[in-house]
Amino acid sequence: MSLEPLRNEIDKVDKELVKLLERRFELVKEIGDYKKLHNLPVLDLAREQQVLQKKKEQLSNKDLWPHFEKLFQHIMNISKELEK
Numbered sequence: 001m002s003l004e005p006l007r008n009e010i011d012k013v014d015k016e017l018v019k020l021l022e023r024r025f026e027l028v029k030e031i032g033d034y035k036k037l038h039n040l041p042v043l044d045l046a047r048e049q050q051v052l053q054k055k056k057e058q059l060s061n062k063d064l065w066p067h068f069e070k071l072f073q074h075i076m077n078i079s080k081e082l083e084k
């Protein structure tokens with residue numbers, strides 16, 4: 001068996017991820033514009049906790065949670081950079 005079929009599948013998944021993350025980052029920039037206009041801080045810790053909690057609930061394989069937690073915290077950190 002070769003690795004090619006699995007890697008092709010990964011490439012397809014990654015293509016979707018790129019599209020979805022691009023959309024998320026566009027929305028984050030809109031949120032950044034709104035916050036600037038209304039003098040609101042970039043960081044909203046309560047919202048971040050809510051985002052993480054929702055992901056935890058949505059995840060089927062809970063063993064993966066520590067990895068998802070790191071991943072989403074990283075995505076939110078990048079998001080905050082983009083809001084500035």
Ligand SMILES: C=C(O[C@@H]1C=C(C(=O)O)C=C[C@H]1O)C(=O)O
Nearest residue numbers: 031042043044047048051076079
């Ligand atoms: C996008 C926002 O700004 C920040 C980034 C968040 C995110 O990436 O989900 C969540 C909360 C904020 O710290 C927001 O306030 O909704």
